[in-house]
Amino acid sequence: MILKSLSLLNYKNFDSKSFTFNEKINCIVGNNGIGKTNVLDAIYHLSFGKSYFNPVATQNIKHNEEFFVVNGEYEHKEQTEKIVVSLKRGQKKMIKRNGKAYEKFSDHIGFLPLVIISPADRDLITEGSDTRRKFIDSVISQSDKNYLTHVIKYNKVLAQRNALLKYFALNHTFNADTLDIYNNQLNDYGTEIFKKRALFLEAFIPVFKERYLAISNGNETVDLVYSSDLFDADLNTLLNKAINKDKALQYTSVGVHKDDLNFNIAGHPIKKFGSQGQQKSFLIALKLAQFDFIKAQSGINPILLLDDIFDKLDEQRVAQIIKLVNDENFGQLFISDTHAERTEAAVRQVHQSYEIFKL
Incomplete structure (x- = not known):
C-alpha cells in the first residue's frame, strides 16, 4: 500500500x-x-x-x-x-x-x-469510555465489514429506543410490546458486537504487551481489560432488569454502548498511576499493536x-x-x-x- x-x-x-x-x-x-x-x-x-x-x-x-x-x-x-x-x-x-x-x-x-500516532491519542487515556470504544471499533472495522454494519445498526436502534423512552415520559404512557421489538434488535446486534470485541481483544492484548515491552525495555507490566455489561447476562435480560431505571433516565442505561477498555500499569489505572513517559509508551504500543493486527488481518x-x-x-x-x-x-x-x-x-x-x- x-x-x-x-x-x-x-x-x-x-x-x-x-x-x-x-x-x-x-x-x-x-x-x-x-x-x-x-x-x-x-x-x-x-x-x-x-x-x-x-x-x-x-x-x-x-x-x-x-x-x-x-x-x-x-x-x-x-x-x-x-x-x-x-x-x-x-x-x-x-x-x-x-x-x-x-x-x-x-x-x-x-x-x-492506516494507523496514526499523534499527541491527540492522549484522549484515549484522559477522555470517557466513548473514545476507547471508538478505538476498538475502528480497528475491527478495518478488517470486518459485518462488524461495522452491526455497530451502525445497533446505534440506530439505540437512538430509536431512547426516543421511545422520552415519548413514554412525555406522554405518561408505556407500551411493553413496542419496547420489546427494540430490545430484541439491540440484543441481536449487541451480542454480535460483544462477541467480536471479546475475540479481538483476546488476540490484540498479547501483541500490545509485546510492543510495550520493546518500547519500555521491559521495566513495567501493562494490561488492557475489557469491561462490558454482557459478561453478566444476555442483553435482553439486562434491558428488562433495567426498565424502571431507563424509564426514569429516559435513555438506555445498559448495553455494549457502555463498554470500556481499562488501561492498567502494574495493576492500577495508568491515568492516575502512570508517568507521562509511561503513558506515551502505552499509547504508542497500543497503536503499533493496531498496526500489527490490521496487517495480520488484511495482509x-x-x-x-x-x-x-x-x-x-x-x-x-x-x-x-x-x-x-x-x-x-x-x-x-x-x-x-x-x-x-x-x-x-x-x-x-x-x-x-x-x-x-x-x-
Whole structure:
C-alpha cells in the first residue's frame, strides 16, 4: 500500500498544494502552525472519509471558501487507485474511488489501511469510555465489514429506543410490546458486537504487551481489560432488569454502548498511576499493536502516520520507534516535525529511502 501523490484544494490552511511521495519514508517539516499535521490529516481523510482531529466536517474547508477536495493516488496490489474526498458547504461529503462515488462510506473503510500516532491519542487515556470504544471499533472495522454494519445498526436502534423512552415520559404512557421489538434488535446486534470485541481483544492484548515491552525495555507490566455489561447476562435480560431505571433516565442505561477498555500499569489505572513517559509508551504500543493486527488481518502493510512524536518523547523512546520502523515489516511512513535537522538525523539511522518536504 503506497500513497504516490496527494493534492489538496481549499483544505484547512492550504489553498492549493501537491506532493509526490517516497515509497518508504516521508518527513513533513516546518514551524508550528504551518500545516504539517494537516497534511497527515488529509492522508487520514482518504482512508476514513473524515478528519482525525476535527469531527465537524465543514471546519476542514479553508476559511472563506465553499468546498475542499483531497485527492490521492495509490499503488495498491499492483494497481493504481485514485481516491477523492470532497465536501461543499450545504451538501453531503463525497468519497470517490476511480471516479465512482461510494453509496455508503462504510464500504470504503478498510480499503486503505492506516494507523496514526499523534499527541491527540492522549484522549484515549484522559477522555470517557466513548473514545476507547471508538478505538476498538475502528480497528475491527478495518478488517470486518459485518462488524461495522452491526455497530451502525445497533446505534440506530439505540437512538430509536431512547426516543421511545422520552415519548413514554412525555406522554405518561408505556407500551411493553413496542419496547420489546427494540430490545430484541439491540440484543441481536449487541451480542454480535460483544462477541467480536471479546475475540479481538483476546488476540490484540498479547501483541500490545509485546510492543510495550520493546518500547519500555521491559521495566513495567501493562494490561488492557475489557469491561462490558454482557459478561453478566444476555442483553435482553439486562434491558428488562433495567426498565424502571431507563424509564426514569429516559435513555438506555445498559448495553455494549457502555463498554470500556481499562488501561492498567502494574495493576492500577495508568491515568492516575502512570508517568507521562509511561503513558506515551502505552499509547504508542497500543497503536503499533493496531498496526500489527490490521496487517495480520488484511495482509497489507498499513500506512503509518507519526504526528509530532519527536517533540513528545525522549531520545531513547524515539530511537526504539525508529528501530522498529527500520524493520521490513513496515511499509510507507509519514513523519511530521518542527526540526528538519532532528528528523533527518533520525531517519538517516534507518536504511530506507526518504524524502523531506519543508513547508
